[in-house]
Amino acid sequence: MYYWLSQLREAPVSAWIGIVLIGFFSILAIFAPLIAPFPEIAVVGPQYHAWAAPHYLGTDGLGRDVMSRLIFGARNTVGIALATTILAFLLGGITGLLAATLGGWFDMISSRIVDILMAIPSLIFALMILTITGTSVLSLILVIAVLDSTRVYRLSRAVAQDILTMDYIEVARMRGEGLPWLIRREVLPNAAAPLIAEFGLRFCFVFLFISALSFLGLGLQPPTADWGSMVRESAKLISFANFSTWQTATFGLAPLLPAGAIALLTVAVNLVVDWVLHISSGLKE
Protein backbone atom coordinates (compact mmCIF):
# COMPACT_ATOMS: atom_id res chain seq x y z
CA MET A 1 0.00 0.00 0.00
CA TYR A 2 2.77 2.39 1.03
CA TYR A 3 4.66 1.42 -2.11
CA TRP A 4 1.76 2.42 -4.32
CA LEU A 5 1.29 5.71 -2.50
CA SER A 6 4.93 6.60 -3.03
CA GLN A 7 4.61 5.62 -6.68
CA LEU A 8 1.53 7.82 -6.95
CA ARG A 9 3.58 10.88 -6.02
CA GLU A 10 5.90 10.20 -8.93
CA ALA A 11 3.13 9.31 -11.37
CA PRO A 12 3.37 11.03 -14.75
CA VAL A 13 0.83 13.65 -15.82
CA SER A 14 -0.92 11.19 -18.15
CA ALA A 15 -1.62 8.81 -15.25
CA TRP A 16 -2.95 11.71 -13.17
CA ILE A 17 -5.30 12.75 -15.95
CA GLY A 18 -6.55 9.17 -16.05
CA ILE A 19 -7.02 8.96 -12.28
CA VAL A 20 -8.87 12.30 -12.10
CA LEU A 21 -11.18 11.31 -14.96
CA ILE A 22 -11.92 7.92 -13.43
CA GLY A 23 -12.63 9.63 -10.11
CA PHE A 24 -14.96 12.09 -11.83
CA PHE A 25 -16.91 9.32 -13.57
CA SER A 26 -17.08 7.27 -10.35
CA ILE A 27 -18.58 10.20 -8.44
CA LEU A 28 -21.13 10.72 -11.22
CA ALA A 29 -22.00 7.03 -11.15
CA ILE A 30 -22.25 6.66 -7.37
CA PHE A 31 -24.13 9.89 -6.63
CA ALA A 32 -26.16 9.98 -9.86
CA PRO A 33 -29.57 10.58 -8.20
CA LEU A 34 -28.14 13.48 -6.16
CA ILE A 35 -26.25 15.16 -9.00
CA ALA A 36 -28.69 14.75 -11.87
CA PRO A 37 -31.09 17.73 -12.07
CA PHE A 38 -33.93 15.61 -13.49
CA PRO A 39 -35.06 11.97 -13.09
CA GLU A 40 -33.69 9.28 -15.39
CA ILE A 41 -36.78 8.35 -17.40
CA ALA A 42 -39.27 11.17 -16.79
CA VAL A 43 -40.44 13.41 -19.63
CA VAL A 44 -39.58 16.87 -18.29
CA GLY A 45 -39.72 19.20 -21.27
CA PRO A 46 -40.50 19.62 -24.97
CA GLN A 47 -38.87 17.32 -27.53
CA TYR A 48 -35.43 18.34 -28.79
CA HIS A 49 -35.14 21.35 -26.51
CA ALA A 50 -32.07 23.43 -27.39
CA TRP A 51 -29.05 23.72 -25.09
CA ALA A 52 -30.40 26.29 -22.65
CA ALA A 53 -31.46 26.47 -19.00
CA PRO A 54 -32.88 24.43 -17.39
CA HIS A 55 -31.82 21.70 -19.90
CA TYR A 56 -28.16 22.61 -20.34
CA LEU A 57 -27.55 19.78 -22.82
CA GLY A 58 -31.03 19.85 -24.32
CA THR A 59 -33.67 17.14 -24.29
CA ASP A 60 -34.00 14.02 -26.40
CA GLY A 61 -36.72 12.89 -28.78
CA LEU A 62 -39.11 12.10 -25.92
CA GLY A 63 -38.38 15.25 -23.92
CA ARG A 64 -36.08 13.67 -21.36
CA ASP A 65 -33.20 15.74 -20.01
CA VAL A 66 -29.98 14.68 -21.79
CA MET A 67 -27.61 15.78 -19.03
CA SER A 68 -29.46 13.73 -16.40
CA ARG A 69 -29.52 10.74 -18.72
CA LEU A 70 -25.78 11.06 -19.31
CA ILE A 71 -25.21 11.06 -15.54
CA PHE A 72 -27.47 8.05 -14.99
CA GLY A 73 -25.86 6.43 -18.02
CA ALA A 74 -22.53 6.53 -16.19
CA ARG A 75 -24.13 4.52 -13.41
CA ASN A 76 -25.82 1.94 -15.66
CA THR A 77 -23.18 1.38 -18.32
CA VAL A 78 -20.15 1.51 -16.05
CA GLY A 79 -21.87 -0.50 -13.32
CA ILE A 80 -22.78 -3.33 -15.64
CA ALA A 81 -19.36 -3.29 -17.30
CA LEU A 82 -17.71 -3.47 -13.87
CA ALA A 83 -19.93 -6.35 -12.72
CA THR A 84 -19.21 -8.23 -15.96
CA THR A 85 -15.46 -7.70 -15.68
CA ILE A 86 -15.41 -8.89 -12.06
CA LEU A 87 -17.39 -11.99 -13.00
CA ALA A 88 -15.11 -12.66 -15.98
CA PHE A 89 -12.09 -12.32 -13.70
CA LEU A 90 -13.44 -14.67 -11.07
CA LEU A 91 -14.34 -17.25 -13.69
CA GLY A 92 -11.24 -16.95 -15.89
CA GLY A 93 -8.81 -16.31 -13.06
CA ILE A 94 -9.86 -19.26 -10.92
CA THR A 95 -10.01 -21.75 -13.79
CA GLY A 96 -6.70 -20.43 -15.16
CA LEU A 97 -4.92 -20.77 -11.82
CA LEU A 98 -6.44 -24.20 -11.27
CA ALA A 99 -5.45 -25.34 -14.77
CA ALA A 100 -1.86 -24.26 -14.13
CA THR A 101 -1.59 -25.79 -10.66
CA LEU A 102 -3.57 -28.98 -11.25
CA GLY A 103 -2.45 -29.64 -14.84
CA GLY A 104 -3.53 -32.95 -16.32
CA TRP A 105 -7.00 -33.51 -17.72
CA PHE A 106 -8.48 -30.38 -16.15
CA ASP A 107 -5.91 -28.24 -17.98
CA MET A 108 -6.48 -30.17 -21.21
CA ILE A 109 -10.25 -29.84 -21.25
CA SER A 110 -10.46 -26.23 -20.09
CA SER A 111 -7.79 -25.14 -22.57
CA ARG A 112 -9.59 -26.79 -25.48
CA ILE A 113 -12.89 -25.16 -24.51
CA VAL A 114 -11.17 -21.78 -24.37
CA ASP A 115 -9.56 -22.42 -27.78
CA ILE A 116 -12.97 -23.03 -29.32
CA LEU A 117 -14.57 -20.00 -27.65
CA MET A 118 -11.73 -17.82 -28.87
CA ALA A 119 -11.91 -19.16 -32.42
CA ILE A 120 -15.23 -17.38 -32.92
CA PRO A 121 -15.12 -13.56 -32.88
CA SER A 122 -16.71 -12.53 -29.59
CA LEU A 123 -19.15 -9.99 -31.07
CA ILE A 124 -20.50 -12.64 -33.44
CA PHE A 125 -20.68 -15.24 -30.68
CA ALA A 126 -22.43 -12.83 -28.34
CA LEU A 127 -24.98 -11.89 -31.00
CA MET A 128 -25.72 -15.57 -31.58
CA ILE A 129 -26.20 -16.37 -27.90
CA LEU A 130 -28.29 -13.24 -27.33
CA THR A 131 -30.63 -14.38 -30.11
CA ILE A 132 -31.37 -17.47 -28.06
CA THR A 133 -31.44 -16.00 -24.57
CA GLY A 134 -33.01 -12.66 -25.47
CA THR A 135 -31.55 -9.35 -24.37
CA SER A 136 -31.95 -9.07 -20.61
CA VAL A 137 -29.34 -7.46 -18.36
CA LEU A 138 -28.59 -10.78 -16.70
CA SER A 139 -28.00 -12.70 -19.94
CA LEU A 140 -25.91 -9.78 -21.21
CA ILE A 141 -23.65 -9.92 -18.16
CA LEU A 142 -23.35 -13.71 -18.22
CA VAL A 143 -22.65 -14.00 -21.96
CA ILE A 144 -20.00 -11.29 -22.04
CA ALA A 145 -18.41 -12.51 -18.80
CA VAL A 146 -18.03 -16.04 -20.16
CA LEU A 147 -16.66 -14.84 -23.51
CA ASP A 148 -14.26 -12.44 -21.84
CA SER A 149 -13.08 -14.89 -19.20
CA THR A 150 -11.24 -16.79 -21.96
CA ARG A 151 -8.58 -14.05 -22.21
CA VAL A 152 -8.26 -13.88 -18.41
CA TYR A 153 -7.91 -17.66 -18.35
CA ARG A 154 -5.08 -17.59 -20.89
CA LEU A 155 -3.21 -14.85 -19.03
CA SER A 156 -3.60 -16.19 -15.51
CA ARG A 157 -2.68 -19.70 -16.65
CA ALA A 158 0.47 -18.45 -18.39
CA VAL A 159 1.48 -16.24 -15.46
CA ALA A 160 0.84 -19.00 -12.92
CA GLN A 161 2.78 -21.54 -14.98
CA ASP A 162 5.74 -19.17 -14.99
CA ILE A 163 5.55 -18.78 -11.24
CA LEU A 164 5.07 -22.50 -10.60
CA THR A 165 8.53 -23.32 -11.95
CA MET A 166 10.12 -21.10 -9.27
CA ASP A 167 12.14 -22.63 -6.45
CA TYR A 168 9.98 -21.25 -3.65
CA ILE A 169 7.01 -23.16 -5.03
CA GLU A 170 9.05 -26.34 -4.96
CA VAL A 171 9.98 -25.58 -1.36
CA ALA A 172 6.35 -24.95 -0.40
CA ARG A 173 5.30 -28.20 -2.06
CA MET A 174 7.98 -30.13 -0.22
CA ARG A 175 6.81 -28.53 3.02
CA GLY A 176 3.52 -30.24 2.25
CA GLU A 177 1.38 -27.16 1.69
CA GLY A 178 -2.06 -27.75 0.18
CA LEU A 179 -3.40 -26.39 -3.08
CA PRO A 180 -5.42 -23.46 -1.63
CA TRP A 181 -2.38 -22.29 0.32
CA LEU A 182 -0.16 -22.52 -2.76
CA ILE A 183 -2.52 -20.45 -4.88
CA ARG A 184 -3.35 -17.88 -2.22
CA ARG A 185 0.03 -17.31 -0.61
CA GLU A 186 2.56 -18.09 -3.33
CA VAL A 187 0.99 -17.67 -6.76
CA LEU A 188 -1.52 -14.83 -6.37
CA PRO A 189 0.76 -12.20 -4.78
CA ASN A 190 3.30 -12.71 -7.55
CA ALA A 191 0.69 -12.68 -10.30
CA ALA A 192 -1.06 -9.55 -8.98
CA ALA A 193 0.57 -6.83 -11.11
CA PRO A 194 -0.12 -8.31 -14.57
CA LEU A 195 -3.60 -9.30 -13.43
CA ILE A 196 -4.40 -5.76 -12.23
CA ALA A 197 -3.27 -4.28 -15.54
CA GLU A 198 -5.28 -6.92 -17.34
CA PHE A 199 -8.32 -5.99 -15.26
CA GLY A 200 -8.13 -2.44 -16.60
CA LEU A 201 -7.78 -3.61 -20.18
CA ARG A 202 -10.60 -6.13 -19.82
CA PHE A 203 -12.83 -3.46 -18.31
CA CYS A 204 -12.24 -1.24 -21.34
CA PHE A 205 -12.99 -4.09 -23.66
CA VAL A 206 -16.19 -5.10 -21.85
CA PHE A 207 -17.28 -1.49 -21.59
CA LEU A 208 -16.81 -0.89 -25.32
CA PHE A 209 -18.47 -4.23 -26.04
CA ILE A 210 -21.60 -3.44 -24.02
CA SER A 211 -21.76 0.04 -25.53
CA ALA A 212 -21.49 -1.46 -29.00
CA LEU A 213 -24.29 -3.95 -28.28
CA SER A 214 -26.46 -1.18 -26.83
CA PHE A 215 -25.72 0.93 -29.87
CA LEU A 216 -26.93 -1.94 -32.06
CA GLY A 217 -30.10 -2.02 -29.94
CA LEU A 218 -29.21 -5.42 -28.48
CA GLY A 219 -27.69 -4.40 -25.15
CA LEU A 220 -29.38 -2.47 -22.35
CA GLN A 221 -32.99 -1.90 -23.30
CA PRO A 222 -34.90 1.40 -23.09
CA PRO A 223 -35.96 3.28 -21.06
CA THR A 224 -32.75 2.60 -19.10
CA ALA A 225 -30.33 5.46 -19.70
CA ASP A 226 -27.16 4.10 -21.24
CA TRP A 227 -24.49 5.77 -23.36
CA GLY A 228 -24.54 3.25 -26.20
CA SER A 229 -28.29 3.43 -26.73
CA MET A 230 -28.20 7.23 -26.33
CA VAL A 231 -25.88 7.38 -29.33
CA ARG A 232 -28.30 5.21 -31.24
CA GLU A 233 -31.32 7.35 -30.28
CA SER A 234 -29.72 10.66 -31.19
CA ALA A 235 -27.86 9.45 -34.29
CA LYS A 236 -30.51 10.76 -36.70
CA LEU A 237 -30.01 14.31 -35.43
CA ILE A 238 -26.53 14.53 -36.86
CA SER A 239 -27.82 15.22 -40.37
CA PHE A 240 -29.58 18.37 -39.11
CA ALA A 241 -26.36 19.79 -37.74
CA ASN A 242 -25.32 23.16 -39.09
CA PHE A 243 -22.55 25.23 -37.64
CA SER A 244 -24.00 28.58 -38.69
CA THR A 245 -25.84 29.01 -35.41
CA TRP A 246 -25.30 27.60 -31.95
CA GLN A 247 -28.84 26.15 -31.88
CA THR A 248 -28.33 23.94 -34.93
CA ALA A 249 -24.75 23.05 -34.05
CA THR A 250 -25.96 21.22 -30.95
CA PHE A 251 -27.79 18.69 -33.14
CA GLY A 252 -24.48 17.50 -34.48
CA LEU A 253 -23.10 17.18 -30.98
CA ALA A 254 -26.04 15.14 -29.66
CA PRO A 255 -24.70 11.66 -30.59
CA LEU A 256 -21.13 12.76 -29.91
CA LEU A 257 -21.76 13.51 -26.24
CA PRO A 258 -22.49 9.94 -25.07
CA ALA A 259 -20.02 8.50 -27.59
CA GLY A 260 -17.40 10.93 -26.34
CA ALA A 261 -18.13 9.95 -22.74
CA ILE A 262 -17.45 6.31 -23.67
CA ALA A 263 -14.22 7.26 -25.42
CA LEU A 264 -13.07 9.51 -22.58
CA LEU A 265 -13.54 6.87 -19.89
CA THR A 266 -11.74 4.25 -21.99
CA VAL A 267 -8.82 6.60 -22.62
CA ALA A 268 -8.66 7.37 -18.89
CA VAL A 269 -8.53 3.69 -17.90
CA ASN A 270 -5.89 3.02 -20.54
CA LEU A 271 -3.72 5.84 -19.25
CA VAL A 272 -3.79 4.35 -15.76
CA VAL A 273 -3.18 0.83 -17.09
CA ASP A 274 -0.12 2.05 -19.00
CA TRP A 275 1.25 3.50 -15.79
CA VAL A 276 0.57 0.33 -13.75
CA LEU A 277 2.23 -1.79 -16.44
CA HIS A 278 5.17 0.56 -16.44
CA ILE A 279 5.63 0.25 -12.67
CA SER A 280 5.14 -3.50 -12.57
CA SER A 281 7.61 -4.09 -15.38
CA GLY A 282 10.15 -2.33 -13.18
CA LEU A 283 11.35 -0.07 -15.99
CA LYS A 284 12.71 3.33 -15.11
CA GLU A 285 12.74 6.21 -17.54
Next chain:
Amino acid sequence: MQPILKIILSRLMMGLLTLLIVTVVIFSAVELLPGDIATETLGQSATPETLAAFRSKFNLDQPVHVRYGLWLAGAVQGDFGVSLSNQRPIAELIQSRAGNTFFLAGYAAAIAVPLAILLGLVAALYRNSAFDRMISGTTLVAISFPEFFVAYILILIFSVTLGWFPSLADVDGSAPLPERLYRTFLPALTMTLIVMAHMMRMTRAAIINLLASPYIEMAELKGIKRWRVIAVHALPNAMAPIITVVALNLAYLIVGVVLVEVVFVYPGLGQLLVDAVSNRDVTVVQAACLIFAATYILLNMAADILSIIANPKLLHPR
Protein backbone atom coordinates in the same frame (compact mmCIF):
# COMPACT_ATOMS: atom_id res chain seq x y z
CA MET B 1 8.40 -34.66 -46.94
CA GLN B 2 9.79 -31.20 -46.34
CA PRO B 3 9.36 -30.25 -42.69
CA ILE B 4 7.83 -26.89 -43.63
CA LEU B 5 5.15 -28.61 -45.70
CA LYS B 6 4.42 -30.81 -42.73
CA ILE B 7 3.99 -27.81 -40.43
CA ILE B 8 1.78 -26.02 -42.95
CA LEU B 9 -0.35 -29.12 -43.47
CA SER B 10 -0.79 -29.61 -39.75
CA ARG B 11 -1.83 -25.95 -39.33
CA LEU B 12 -4.26 -26.37 -42.21
CA MET B 13 -5.79 -29.44 -40.60
CA MET B 14 -6.02 -27.65 -37.24
CA GLY B 15 -7.78 -24.72 -38.89
CA LEU B 16 -10.28 -26.95 -40.66
CA LEU B 17 -10.90 -28.91 -37.47
CA THR B 18 -11.59 -25.67 -35.59
CA LEU B 19 -13.97 -24.64 -38.34
CA LEU B 20 -15.79 -27.97 -38.07
CA ILE B 21 -16.16 -27.64 -34.30
CA VAL B 22 -17.40 -24.09 -34.73
CA THR B 23 -20.09 -25.29 -37.15
CA VAL B 24 -21.21 -27.76 -34.47
CA VAL B 25 -21.37 -24.91 -31.92
CA ILE B 26 -23.33 -22.68 -34.29
CA PHE B 27 -25.68 -25.50 -35.24
CA SER B 28 -26.41 -26.38 -31.62
CA ALA B 29 -27.53 -22.78 -31.07
CA VAL B 30 -30.82 -23.61 -32.75
CA GLU B 31 -31.18 -26.78 -30.73
CA LEU B 32 -30.96 -24.73 -27.55
CA LEU B 33 -33.83 -22.53 -28.63
CA PRO B 34 -36.71 -23.01 -26.22
CA GLY B 35 -39.98 -24.19 -27.73
CA ASP B 36 -40.80 -26.01 -30.92
CA ILE B 37 -39.95 -24.24 -34.16
CA ALA B 38 -42.89 -25.75 -36.02
CA THR B 39 -45.51 -24.62 -33.48
CA GLU B 40 -43.87 -21.24 -33.18
CA THR B 41 -43.87 -20.58 -36.92
CA LEU B 42 -47.29 -21.96 -37.73
CA GLY B 43 -49.01 -20.68 -34.61
CA GLN B 44 -51.01 -22.41 -31.92
CA SER B 45 -53.99 -23.13 -34.18
CA ALA B 46 -52.04 -25.36 -36.58
CA THR B 47 -53.46 -28.87 -37.02
CA PRO B 48 -51.27 -31.90 -36.25
CA GLU B 49 -51.18 -32.67 -39.99
CA THR B 50 -49.76 -29.29 -41.03
CA LEU B 51 -47.26 -29.48 -38.17
CA ALA B 52 -46.13 -32.89 -39.38
CA ALA B 53 -45.91 -31.63 -42.96
CA PHE B 54 -43.85 -28.60 -41.82
CA ARG B 55 -41.55 -30.86 -39.81
CA SER B 56 -40.91 -33.25 -42.66
CA LYS B 57 -40.42 -30.35 -45.09
CA PHE B 58 -37.62 -28.91 -42.96
CA ASN B 59 -36.35 -32.32 -41.76
CA LEU B 60 -37.34 -31.49 -38.19
CA ASP B 61 -38.49 -35.10 -37.71
CA GLN B 62 -34.95 -36.39 -38.24
CA PRO B 63 -32.53 -37.00 -35.36
CA VAL B 64 -30.07 -34.23 -34.48
CA HIS B 65 -26.95 -35.62 -36.14
CA VAL B 66 -28.77 -36.21 -39.43
CA ARG B 67 -30.04 -32.63 -39.41
CA TYR B 68 -26.54 -31.35 -38.66
CA GLY B 69 -25.21 -33.31 -41.63
CA LEU B 70 -27.94 -31.96 -43.92
CA TRP B 71 -27.41 -28.39 -42.67
CA LEU B 72 -23.63 -28.57 -43.11
CA ALA B 73 -23.90 -30.13 -46.55
CA GLY B 74 -26.31 -27.37 -47.56
CA ALA B 75 -24.13 -24.62 -46.06
CA VAL B 76 -21.07 -25.84 -47.94
CA GLN B 77 -23.05 -25.54 -51.19
CA GLY B 78 -24.34 -22.10 -50.23
CA ASP B 79 -27.82 -23.27 -49.23
CA PHE B 80 -28.56 -22.15 -45.68
CA GLY B 81 -32.24 -23.10 -45.54
CA VAL B 82 -35.06 -20.59 -45.15
CA SER B 83 -35.51 -17.61 -42.89
CA LEU B 84 -37.80 -18.34 -39.93
CA SER B 85 -39.47 -14.94 -40.03
CA ASN B 86 -40.40 -14.65 -43.71
CA GLN B 87 -39.79 -18.14 -45.16
CA ARG B 88 -37.51 -16.77 -47.88
CA PRO B 89 -34.40 -18.76 -48.78
CA ILE B 90 -31.45 -17.36 -46.81
CA ALA B 91 -29.03 -17.78 -49.71
CA GLU B 92 -31.04 -15.14 -51.59
CA LEU B 93 -30.83 -12.70 -48.67
CA ILE B 94 -27.18 -13.28 -48.05
CA GLN B 95 -25.61 -13.45 -51.48
CA SER B 96 -25.45 -9.77 -52.40
CA ARG B 97 -24.98 -8.65 -48.80
CA ALA B 98 -21.96 -10.87 -48.20
CA GLY B 99 -20.47 -9.45 -51.40
CA ASN B 100 -21.05 -5.92 -50.12
CA THR B 101 -19.45 -6.69 -46.78
CA PHE B 102 -16.35 -8.23 -48.32
CA PHE B 103 -16.15 -5.30 -50.73
CA LEU B 104 -16.17 -2.81 -47.85
CA ALA B 105 -13.66 -4.79 -45.78
CA GLY B 106 -11.41 -5.21 -48.81
CA TYR B 107 -11.66 -1.49 -49.58
CA ALA B 108 -10.67 -0.59 -46.02
CA ALA B 109 -7.80 -3.11 -46.11
CA ALA B 110 -6.55 -1.74 -49.43
CA ILE B 111 -6.21 1.70 -47.82
CA ALA B 112 -5.10 0.61 -44.35
CA VAL B 113 -2.40 -1.98 -45.04
CA PRO B 114 -0.05 -0.01 -47.35
CA LEU B 115 -0.59 3.19 -45.37
CA ALA B 116 0.10 1.47 -42.03
CA ILE B 117 3.30 -0.19 -43.25
CA LEU B 118 4.54 3.02 -44.83
CA LEU B 119 3.83 5.11 -41.73
CA GLY B 120 5.34 2.40 -39.52
CA LEU B 121 8.54 2.54 -41.58
CA VAL B 122 8.64 6.33 -41.32
CA ALA B 123 8.10 6.12 -37.57
CA ALA B 124 10.96 3.62 -37.26
CA LEU B 125 13.17 5.84 -39.40
CA TYR B 126 12.50 8.96 -37.32
CA ARG B 127 11.98 7.30 -33.97
CA ASN B 128 11.51 9.47 -30.89
CA SER B 129 10.58 12.37 -33.14
CA ALA B 130 7.33 14.29 -32.85
CA PHE B 131 5.88 12.17 -35.66
CA ASP B 132 6.77 8.97 -33.83
CA ARG B 133 5.14 10.19 -30.62
CA MET B 134 2.04 11.18 -32.55
CA ILE B 135 1.77 7.63 -33.88
CA SER B 136 2.05 6.20 -30.35
CA GLY B 137 -0.70 8.59 -29.29
CA THR B 138 -3.04 7.55 -32.09
CA THR B 139 -2.74 3.92 -31.00
CA LEU B 140 -4.23 4.79 -27.64
CA VAL B 141 -7.02 6.72 -29.35
CA ALA B 142 -7.71 3.89 -31.78
CA ILE B 143 -8.09 1.23 -29.08
CA SER B 144 -10.16 3.52 -26.85
CA PHE B 145 -12.62 5.08 -29.26
CA PRO B 146 -15.70 3.06 -30.11
CA GLU B 147 -16.24 2.57 -33.85
CA PHE B 148 -19.40 4.63 -33.86
CA PHE B 149 -17.67 7.60 -32.23
CA VAL B 150 -15.06 7.70 -34.99
CA ALA B 151 -17.82 7.22 -37.57
CA TYR B 152 -19.96 10.10 -36.29
CA ILE B 153 -17.01 12.46 -36.06
CA LEU B 154 -16.17 11.67 -39.69
CA ILE B 155 -19.81 12.15 -40.71
CA LEU B 156 -19.94 15.48 -38.89
CA ILE B 157 -16.77 16.74 -40.56
CA PHE B 158 -16.84 15.31 -44.06
CA SER B 159 -20.53 14.94 -44.70
CA VAL B 160 -22.47 17.50 -42.66
CA THR B 161 -19.99 20.37 -42.49
CA LEU B 162 -17.94 20.02 -45.65
CA GLY B 163 -20.48 18.08 -47.71
CA TRP B 164 -17.77 16.11 -49.52
CA PHE B 165 -19.09 12.60 -48.97
CA PRO B 166 -22.60 11.18 -48.36
CA SER B 167 -23.36 10.14 -44.79
CA LEU B 168 -25.39 7.13 -45.91
CA ALA B 169 -23.70 4.37 -47.86
CA ASP B 170 -26.87 2.70 -49.15
CA VAL B 171 -25.26 1.52 -52.35
CA ASP B 172 -25.28 -2.01 -53.75
CA GLY B 173 -23.31 -4.03 -56.25
CA SER B 174 -25.28 -2.73 -59.24
CA ALA B 175 -23.75 0.77 -58.97
CA PRO B 176 -20.67 1.52 -61.09
CA LEU B 177 -17.37 1.04 -59.29
CA PRO B 178 -16.26 4.71 -58.98
CA GLU B 179 -19.62 5.67 -57.47
CA ARG B 180 -19.47 2.69 -55.13
CA LEU B 181 -15.98 3.64 -53.99
CA TYR B 182 -17.06 7.25 -53.50
CA ARG B 183 -20.17 6.43 -51.49
CA THR B 184 -18.46 3.85 -49.27
CA PHE B 185 -15.44 6.06 -48.63
CA LEU B 186 -16.48 7.21 -45.16
CA PRO B 187 -17.20 3.70 -43.79
CA ALA B 188 -13.94 2.48 -45.30
CA LEU B 189 -12.09 5.41 -43.73
CA THR B 190 -13.65 4.67 -40.33
CA MET B 191 -12.42 1.08 -40.39
CA THR B 192 -9.03 2.17 -41.73
CA LEU B 193 -8.54 4.51 -38.77
CA ILE B 194 -9.50 1.77 -36.33
CA VAL B 195 -7.22 -1.00 -37.60
CA MET B 196 -4.30 1.09 -38.82
CA ALA B 197 -2.78 2.09 -35.48
CA HIS B 198 -2.06 -1.48 -34.38
CA MET B 199 -0.44 -2.43 -37.69
CA MET B 200 1.63 0.75 -37.64
CA ARG B 201 2.90 0.07 -34.14
CA MET B 202 3.81 -3.53 -34.97
CA THR B 203 5.65 -2.53 -38.14
CA ARG B 204 7.60 0.05 -36.19
CA ALA B 205 8.40 -2.39 -33.36
CA ALA B 206 9.46 -5.17 -35.77
CA ILE B 207 11.82 -2.84 -37.65
CA ILE B 208 13.29 -1.28 -34.49
CA ASN B 209 13.93 -4.76 -33.06
CA LEU B 210 16.07 -5.54 -36.09
CA LEU B 211 17.97 -2.25 -36.13
CA ALA B 212 20.15 -3.42 -33.25
CA SER B 213 21.36 -6.51 -35.13
CA PRO B 214 24.96 -6.60 -36.42
CA TYR B 215 24.13 -6.86 -40.12
CA ILE B 216 22.18 -3.59 -39.98
CA GLU B 217 25.12 -1.94 -38.25
CA MET B 218 27.34 -3.32 -41.01
CA ALA B 219 25.06 -1.82 -43.65
CA GLU B 220 25.12 1.51 -41.87
CA LEU B 221 28.91 1.41 -41.59
CA LYS B 222 29.11 0.81 -45.32
CA GLY B 223 27.45 4.18 -45.69
CA ILE B 224 24.13 3.04 -47.10
CA LYS B 225 21.36 5.63 -46.78
CA ARG B 226 19.13 5.17 -43.77
CA TRP B 227 15.86 4.68 -45.63
CA ARG B 228 17.55 2.10 -47.83
CA VAL B 229 18.85 0.21 -44.80
CA ILE B 230 15.33 0.06 -43.45
CA ALA B 231 13.45 -0.67 -46.66
CA VAL B 232 15.91 -3.12 -48.26
CA HIS B 233 17.81 -4.69 -45.36
CA ALA B 234 15.46 -4.60 -42.39
CA LEU B 235 12.00 -4.88 -43.94
CA PRO B 236 12.32 -8.38 -45.52
CA ASN B 237 13.34 -9.82 -42.16
CA ALA B 238 10.56 -7.99 -40.37
CA MET B 239 7.98 -9.41 -42.77
CA ALA B 240 6.86 -12.34 -40.59
CA PRO B 241 5.52 -10.32 -37.63
CA ILE B 242 4.10 -7.68 -39.97
CA ILE B 243 2.21 -10.26 -42.05
CA THR B 244 0.81 -11.86 -38.91
CA VAL B 245 -0.46 -8.58 -37.53
CA VAL B 246 -1.92 -7.59 -40.89
CA ALA B 247 -3.86 -10.85 -41.14
CA LEU B 248 -5.06 -10.54 -37.55
CA ASN B 249 -6.27 -7.01 -38.22
CA LEU B 250 -8.06 -8.13 -41.37
CA ALA B 251 -9.82 -10.70 -39.22
CA TYR B 252 -10.76 -7.90 -36.84
CA LEU B 253 -11.95 -5.82 -39.80
CA ILE B 254 -14.46 -8.52 -40.73
CA VAL B 255 -16.02 -8.25 -37.28
CA GLY B 256 -15.72 -4.47 -36.88
CA VAL B 257 -17.65 -4.10 -40.10
CA VAL B 258 -20.88 -4.97 -38.25
CA LEU B 259 -20.97 -1.68 -36.32
CA VAL B 260 -19.77 0.43 -39.20
CA GLU B 261 -22.43 -0.99 -41.50
CA VAL B 262 -25.13 -0.08 -39.01
CA VAL B 263 -23.86 3.50 -38.65
CA PHE B 264 -23.75 4.09 -42.39
CA VAL B 265 -26.85 1.99 -43.20
CA TYR B 266 -24.74 -0.06 -45.60
CA PRO B 267 -26.62 -3.09 -46.99
CA GLY B 268 -24.14 -5.68 -45.77
CA LEU B 269 -24.11 -8.91 -43.85
CA GLY B 270 -23.55 -7.16 -40.50
CA GLN B 271 -26.72 -5.12 -40.86
CA LEU B 272 -28.62 -8.31 -41.74
CA LEU B 273 -27.16 -10.09 -38.71
CA VAL B 274 -28.19 -7.31 -36.33
CA ASP B 275 -31.72 -7.20 -37.76
CA ALA B 276 -31.99 -10.98 -37.53
CA VAL B 277 -30.85 -10.95 -33.90
CA SER B 278 -33.50 -8.40 -32.95
CA ASN B 279 -36.17 -10.45 -34.80
CA ARG B 280 -34.75 -13.62 -33.23
CA ASP B 281 -34.58 -15.15 -36.70
CA VAL B 282 -32.23 -17.95 -35.70
CA THR B 283 -31.58 -19.56 -39.08
CA VAL B 284 -30.43 -16.24 -40.57
CA VAL B 285 -28.28 -15.55 -37.50
CA GLN B 286 -26.75 -19.01 -37.93
CA ALA B 287 -25.88 -18.42 -41.57
CA ALA B 288 -24.42 -14.95 -40.98
CA CYS B 289 -22.44 -16.14 -37.94
CA LEU B 290 -21.10 -19.05 -39.93
CA ILE B 291 -19.83 -16.75 -42.68
CA PHE B 292 -18.25 -14.31 -40.23
CA ALA B 293 -16.70 -17.05 -38.10
CA ALA B 294 -15.38 -18.96 -41.12
CA THR B 295 -13.74 -15.84 -42.56
CA TYR B 296 -12.23 -15.04 -39.18
CA ILE B 297 -10.85 -18.55 -38.71
CA LEU B 298 -9.50 -18.73 -42.26
CA LEU B 299 -7.74 -15.36 -41.90
CA ASN B 300 -6.21 -16.42 -38.60
CA MET B 301 -5.06 -19.65 -40.21
CA ALA B 302 -3.62 -17.66 -43.12
CA ALA B 303 -1.74 -15.49 -40.61
CA ASP B 304 -0.26 -18.60 -39.04
CA ILE B 305 0.78 -20.18 -42.32
CA LEU B 306 2.14 -16.97 -43.87
CA SER B 307 4.29 -16.28 -40.84
CA ILE B 308 5.75 -19.78 -41.16
CA ILE B 309 6.48 -19.26 -44.84
CA ALA B 310 7.96 -15.81 -44.21
CA ASN B 311 10.37 -17.24 -41.65
CA PRO B 312 13.52 -18.16 -43.60
CA LYS B 313 14.83 -20.34 -40.76
CA LEU B 314 12.03 -22.82 -41.40
CA LEU B 315 12.54 -22.79 -45.17
CA HIS B 316 16.10 -24.06 -44.91
CA PRO B 317 16.26 -26.58 -42.09
CA ARG B 318 19.64 -27.92 -41.14
